[in-house]
Each structure stands twice: as structure tokens, then as C-alpha cells.
Amino acid sequence: MVAGLAAAAPAHAAPSKQALSSALEALRLDFGKDGIVGSPDEIAGRYQEACDAGYELACRWSSWRNTDGLPSIADAGQAFQGRCSRNDPVACIVKGWSVEAEPIPENLSGPDRVKATDARLGRAYPHYVTGCDSGFPGACHELARYSMERFQLGVGDPKLLERRERGARTVYDIAGCKKGFQPSCVALGQLQPQSPELMDDKGSAGMLYSNACDAGYVDGCYNLSLLLANQRSLEDNRHRFDDLCDRGHRESCVWVARSYREDDAGDAQSLNAWRRACLLQDARGCRIAGEAVEDQSPAQAIAVHRMGCALGDGDSCGRLGLLLVGKERATDALEPLDRGCAAGMSAACVKVGLMRLEGQLVEPDPVRARRDLRAGCPEEGERSPDACSALGRIYEDGFGVDRDRAIAAGFYRHACRADHMQSCFRLGESVMGLQRASQSETLLAWALDGFVKACDSGIEQACMPAAQLYASGPSSVRDHAEARRRYQQLCTEANDALGCRRYGTFLLDRPTEPDDPARAREAFQMGMDLGDSESTRQLARLYWYGRGGPTRRGKARRLFRQACRDGNGMACGGVRQPDFVRP
Numbered sequence: 001m002v003a004g005l006a007a008a009a010p011a012h013a014a015p016s017k018q019a020l021s022s023a024l025e026a027l028r029l030d031f032g033k034d035g036i037v038g039s040p041d042e043i044a045g046r047y048q049e050a051c052d053a054g055y056e057l058a059c060r061w062s063s064w065r066n067t068d069g070l071p072s073i074a075d076a077g078q079a080f081q082g083r084c085s086r087n088d089p090v091a092c093i094v095k096g097w098s099v100e101a102e103p104i105p106e107n108l109s110g111p112d113r114v115k116a117t118d119a120r121l122g123r124a125y126p127h128y129v130t131g132c133d134s135g136f137p138g139a140c141h142e143l144a145r146y147s148m149e150r151f152q153l154g155v156g157d158p159k160l161l162e163r164r165e166r167g168a169r170t171v172y173d174i175a176g177c178k179k180g181f182q183p184s185c186v187a188l189g190q191l192q193p194q195s196p197e198l199m200d201d202k203g204s205a206g207m208l209y210s211n212a213c214d215a216g217y218v219d220g221c222y223n224l225s226l227l228l229a230n231q232r233s234l235e236d237n238r239h240r241f242d243d244l245c246d247r248g249h250r251e252s253c254v255w256v257a258r259s260y261r262e263d264d265a266g267d268a269q270s271l272n273a274w275r276r277a278c279l280l281q282d283a284r285g286c287r288i289a290g291e292a293v294e295d296q297s298p299a300q301a302i303a304v305h306r307m308g309c310a311l312g313d314g315d316s317c318g319r320l321g322l323l324l325v326g327k328e329r330a331t332d333a334l335e336p337l338d339r340g341c342a343a344g345m346s347a348a349c350v351k352v353g354l355m356r357l358e359g360q361l362v363e364p365d366p367v368r369a370r371r372d373l374r375a376g377c378p379e380e381g382e383r384s385p386d387a388c389s390a391l392g393r394i395y396e397d398g399f400g401v402d403r404d405r406a407i408a409a410g411f412y413r414h415a416c417r418a419d420h421m422q423s424c425f426r427l428g429e430s431v432m433g434l435q436r437a438s439q440s441e442t443l444l445a446w447a448l449d450g451f452v453k454a455c456d457s458g459i460e461q462a463c464m465p466a467a468q469l470y471a472s473g474p475s476s477v478r479d480h481a482e483a484r485r486r487y488q489q490l491c492t493e494a495n496d497a498l499g500c501r502r503y504g505t506f507l508l509d510r511p512t513e514p515d516d517p518a519r520a521r522e523a524f525q526m527g528m529d530l531g532d533s534e535s536t537r538q539l540a541r542l543y544w545y546g547r548g549g550p551t552r553r554g555k556a557r558r559l560f561r562q563a564c565r566d567g568n569g570m571a572c573g574g575v576r577q578p579d580f581v582r583p
Contacts, residue, residue, distance in 0.1 A: 014087040015055045022050035023058045023090045024138045030061070030071045031097070034183055034219040035250040037280040042248075055090070057083070068310035070281070073101045084127050089139040092131030096124040096142055106342070121150045132175065140175035141184045144168040165191060177208070182217035185209075189223060218249045225252075234259065245276055253277035253285065278304060283313035290316060298323055309336055314343020321348055331361050341372055349375040350387040357390055357399070366400025377414060385420035388412070392423060396430055405430040406438065409446060416450050425454035425462045432465065441474045448477045455486075463490055464498065471502070480506065491526055500527030501535045508547075517548030528559075533566035540571065 015023070026046035029038035038046065043061075050058035057079060064075035077098025083091030104116045128146050131139025148168045169191050176184025189208035206227055212220025225240050232240075238259055244252035257273035271292050277285030286308025294301040302323050308316025318340020324333035334355070340348030353372030356365040373394075376387030392411035395404050409430040415423035427450030431443045448469045454462035463486060470483035484506040490499025504523035507516045521542050527535025540559035543552045563571030 015090075016053060019050055019053035019055035019058075020088075020090050020136060021138075022046065022053050023055040024093065026050050026058060026061070027076075027090070027094060028183075029248075031073060031076075032250065032281050034186070035222075035280075036218050037248050037250060039248065057091070066310070068306070070310050073098050077101075084130055086130060086134035089131030089134045089136035092127040093139050093142050096127040096131075096146070099124040099127065100146075118150060121146060125150075132171075135175075137176045137179040137181035137184065140171050141181055141187065144171035144176070144184070145187065147171075180215075182212040182215050182220060185212045186217065186220050186223055218244055218247050222249050222252055242273075245273065245280075248280060250277055250280040250282045250285075253280060254282065257285070257288075275304075278307055281311055283308050283311035283316065286311060287313050287316045287319070290319060294319070294323065298327065302327070305336075309339065314340050315345055316340075317343065318345035318348030322351055325351060325355075334362060341375060344375075346376045346382065346384050346387070349373065350384045350390075353387060354390055357394065366394065370394055370400060377411065383414050383418065385415040385418035385423065388415035388418070389420050389423040389426070392426060392430070396426070405434050406443070409443060412450065413446050416453060419453075421454050421457040421459060424450040424457070425459050426450075428454070428462060428465055441476050444469065444473055445477050448473060460494060463494065464496065467499070467502070471506075488523075491523055495526075495530060497527045497530035497532035497535065500524065500530060501532050501538065504535065504538060517542060519548070521548040531566075533563045533568035533571065536563040536566065537568050537571040 026038075026043060026049070028034070029036060029046060030043050047058045047061040060079065064072050064079050066072040066075065073094075076094050080091040080094040080098075084095050085091070100120060102120055104113060104120065108116050124146060125143075128139055128143040132143045145168075147164050169188060172184040172188040172191070177188050185208045189205040189212075192203070192205040192208070206224065209220045209224035209227060213224050222241075222244050225237065225244065229237050238256060241252040241255045241259075245256055253273050253276045257270045257277065260267070260270035260273065271289060274285040274289045274292075278289050279285075286304050290301045290304035290308060293304070302320060305316040305320035305323065309320050317336040321333040321335075321337030321340055324336070334352065337348045337352035337355075341352055349372045353369045353376065354360070355362055356369035356372065358364070370391065373387045373391050376384040377391055388411045392408045392415065393399070394408075395401060395411065396408035397403065409427055412423045412427035412430060416427050428447040431439060431447035431450075434443070448466065451462040451466035451469065455466045467483050467486035467490065469477055470479045470486060472478070484503065487499050487503035487506060490496040491503045500523050504520040504527065507520040507523060509515065521539060524535045524539035524542065528539055536559050540556040540563065542548050543559065544556035545551065560571045
């Protein structure tokens with residue numbers, strides 16, 4: 001297979017060793033291998049050196065820059081396509097990197113994901129073998145790294161893993177480190193025994209790190225600093241890692257940022273270190289730095305999150321999208337919101353789902369809206385009340401789905417339990433909108449909870465149905481005392497005519513307390529004053545029979561006539577109506 005790959009490659013003049021070494025150094029700095037990222041000027045200079053030395057592809061390094069100005073390993077893989085051979089081991093390395101970076105389907109997990117990862121590594125293998133067969137240390141380094149990563153997948157047979165580790169150690173040593181390739185020396189140090197007595201610069205690992213550091217390899221200095229960190233003061237460590245951060249070592253910036261994180265006086269220093277890590281293409285640094293300035297400087301946060309999103313951080317994508325929506329740039333926000341949602345950021349899913357639901361600067365798409373919102377309102381776990389409420393509306397209104405108030409009620413209940421008060425009211429409305437045969441006691445209990453929470457939060461439309469359920473709901477929710485209390489509030493505080501009438505009715509029918517017709521007169525009087533003809537009729541009855549006060553039949557007749565004029569047919573017959581009997 002390897003021979004076939006080499007044979008298939010077109011013939012190219014063999015670049016000089018200097019050209020190959022310069023090209024690989026430029027590529028490693030460009031793609032941040034071992035966490036070392038060159039500045040734009042340094043990278044351009046290194047590529048120019050390789051170009052001048054005769055490595056033709058280095059002259060075209062801008063061709064693998066994406067729209068964000070960052071290097072794209074996929075584009076680089078295309079640029080180096082068909083170049084891998086023993087004459088050009090650098091092309092083999094780049095092609096191997098691009099194969100290893102190929103995305104794995106998001107729907108794979110567990111053993112299937114391990115299997116897919118293993119298969120992807122397997123496709124990179126022949127490229128590294130071809131490069132290493134040429135005797136090029138950089139390619140042998142990648143082959144040894146590949147061997148370790150592949151056989152650590154799924155933690156396989158320990159004895160086999162041990163043999164592979166020994167093999168990788170040999171390759172790092174003979175084919176890399178002894179030929180002066182410092183990344184192999186550091187990798188070899190990381191495979192050395194790490195017993196406490198060897199944790200200094202005189203141990204086998206320490207010597208390897210120290211030599212790599214002396215040779216100018218920044219990752220060697222970083223590993224040596226980590227090895228000796230416990231022997232130095234915090235300030236000394238900060239100084240050393242800060243210097244390495246300045247030299248382009250990403251993880252050194254992260255070390256500095258974390259060292260200040262728990263220091264109350266170190267917030268500014270920590271943020272500065274995260275910003276520097278972001279400039280060195282650390283996605284975490286971009287996310288953290290962006291979050292820190294979202295309130296003070298949205299424009300700066302947008303720029304930082306844009307960098308984090310380009311580096312593949314889903315939260316940065318989602319936050320970028322949310323900030324762009326806030327800046328009324330929703331058309332630009334759609335893609336980052338989708339990426340943030342795909343990465344599991346609930347707020348991004350909710351926002352993009354609502355945009356598609358409401359047709360906000362995009363075509364309404366109920367199917368995608370429902371999918372996005374469902375990610376924000378999962379069956380288990382933390383739920384966004386906005387997402388759950390929107391899903392309730394989708395099922396209540398039948399937007400892109402069959403209308404189903406029972407399902408809508410379930411979503412509204414999730415939102416209501418998170419104190420989304422409009423959803424509490426909609427929960428009750430959805431249940432009461434069901435056919436009576438479908439109104440189970442459980443659903444009616446949900447409806448009551450929703451109406452009560454909504455009413456108590458100030459949504460007046462919910463107060464009457466809450467009282468009605470207390471008054472005439474199933475036995476599991478019925479509470480006449482609470483119904484009477486709520487009808488009283490509707491009457492005396494909200495000036496609700498129907499509330500007054502029903503409050504008066506309850507005062508005349510109290511199963512555990514004596515009736516109170518005097519207060520019933522007051523309630524019906526308030527209902528009449530608010531224009532309720534039935535309250536007028538009931539007040540007339542009390543005057544006619546002298547309940548709650550003196551009998552005043554003349555006034556009762558006048559009230560019957562008034563209620564009749566107001567359209568209450570029951571009042572038009574006065575005492576001749578068949579239902580007009582003494583209670």
C-alpha cells in the first residue's frame with residue numbers, strides 16, 4: 001500500500017534538506033504544532049526562507065488561508081495533494097495532518113466514534129511511513145506520535161500498548177532526537193519514567209527538556225518549567241511562563257492566566273493572558289476573553305469571539321451570534337448561531353429557533369425551528385423557558401405540526417416551572433381549551449398551578465380561571481375557601497364584576513361556616529355598580545327576602561326592573577319566575 005502511494009505520486013525534483021527543514025518549521029509554526037504559534041511576520045518570513053531555498057509550495061502559503069485569515073489544514077491538504085513521496089516528506093506530513101483533521105460525524109459516539117477515529121488515523125499512516133522512509137526526522141516524529149495516539153484509542157491490550165510505546169520511544173530517539181529534531185526530544189522526555197527522584201533537570205526527562213530548551217525550542221522550555229515548577233516560587237514561575245507566552249507558546253499563556261484566576265487582585269492579569277492565548281490561536285482564550293468584555297465593549301467581544309469561532313469553539317460561535325443579533329445584524333448572526341447550537345449552546349439554539357419560528361430576517365422554517373428549540377428544551381437536563389414556551393406555541397397553534405394542546409401544555413409546564421409567567425397562563429389556557437373528555441385530573445392540576453402562578457405574578461386574566469378551578473374543579477384541586485378568597489380579591493381589588501357576583505354567591509353557601517348574607521349584599525352591590533345585571537338580580541332577591549338586612553320589597557322590585565332592562569331575562573318575571581324560591 002505504501003509502495004503504491006509512493007509510486008502514484010508524480011515525479012518532482014527533490015528539495016534540499018535545508019528547504020525541507022525550513023518548510024516544515026514554517027508549517028509547524030503556522031499550524032501551532034506543540035502549542036507554538038508564530039507571529040504573522042515570523043510565519044511569512046519562515047515561508048519566504050523555504051521558498052528562497054527552493055521549496056516551491058512554501059511560495060504559495062497564502063492559498064491555505066481561510067476567510068478569517070487563519071491556516072486551514074483542509075486547504076493545505078489540497079495544496080499538497082499528490083506530492084507525498086520520499087523526495088518530499090514534508091508533503092507527506094501535511095497530508096497526514098489533513099487526514100487526521102477530517103471531521104467525524106457528530107452522531108457517532110462510544111465504540112462507533114472510536115472506530116471512526118481509528119479508521120481516520122489508519123488513512124494517515126501510509127503518508128507518515130513514506131515520509132519517514134526517506135529518513136526525514138519530522139516525518140518519523142509524526143509516525144511515532146501517530147503510533148502512540150492510535151494504540152491508546154480504546155486502551156487496548158496493555159502489553160501491545162507497552163510494545164508500541166517502546167517502538168515510539170525508539171523512533172523518537174534514533175530517527176528524531178539524535179538527528180537534532182527537538183520536538184522528538186521533548187516527546188521522548190514525556191515518555192520517560194516520572195518518579196519523584198527524577199523530577200529535576202538532572203533526570204532523564206529533565207535533561208532532554210533542558211537540551212531542547214538550550215537549542216531554542218520553546219516547548220522544551222515549557223516542559224522543563226513544568227517539571228521544576230514545585231521548586232520555584234509563584235512569582236518566579238509566572239515570570240518564566242510569561243516569557244514563554246511572549247515567545248509564542250500557547251499553553252504558557254494559559255498557565256499564567258490560570259495562576260491569576262483565583263487571585264482576587266489578578267483579574268486584569270488573567271484576562272490579559274487569556275487575550276494573548278487567543279492571539280496564539282487558543283480557542284479557550286478567545287471565549288474567556290470575549291465573555292469578559294461583552295458588557296463593556298460589545299464590538300471588542302465580537303472581534304474576539306469571531307476569532308474563537310473560527311478556531312472551532314462552539315460557545316464563541318453562539319456568543320458571537322447573540323452579540324450580532326443585539327447589534328441588529330441578524331443576517332450575519334445566523335451561521336454562528338447555528339454553529340453554537342450544534343455545539344450544544346442552549347442560548348444559541350433558542351435564539352436561532354425563535355428567528356426561524358418568527359421569520360426574523362430569515363424565511364420561516366417551522367421544522368428547523370422546532371429542532372433548534374428542542375435542543376433548548378430537552379426531555380432531561382437544563383431547559384430554557386423561552387425555548388419551552390416557543391415549543392408550546394408551535395403545538396398550540398399547529399405551526400408546522402398537528403395541533404396538540406396536550407403536548408403544548410407539557411412544554412408550557414416546563415417553562416412555567418422556570419417562572420416564565422406568560423407560559424403559566426398559556427399552560428392553563430391550553431388545558432382548558434381541550435375537550436372536556438381530555439381534561440384529566442393531572443392536566444387540570446397543571447392548569448390550576450399555571451393560573452395561580454400567573455395570577456399571583458400580576459397577570460389578571462389568569463385570576464378568574466384560577467378561582468373557578470378552585471370552585472368547581474375535580475376534588476383533587478377543589479378548595480372552596482381559596483375560591484372565595486380569590487373571588488373576593490377579584491371583586492374588591494380588581495373591580496371585577498363577575499368576581500363580585502361569585503363572591504356574593506359563595507357567601508350565601510358556606511358549608512363549614514354560617515352564611516353571611518350581609519356581606520353578600522355588599523358584594524352584589526359592587527357587582528351591580530360595575531354593571532353586572534345578575535348581581536342586580538341577586539341583590540333584589542336578598543332585599544325581597546330580607547336576608548342580610550331589612551326586607552325592602554319596593555326596592556327589590558325596582559332592582560328586578562333594572563336588571564330586566566339590562567337584559568337579564570331571569571329578572572323580568574320578578575317573583576313570578578319558577579326559580580324564585582326562598583334559598
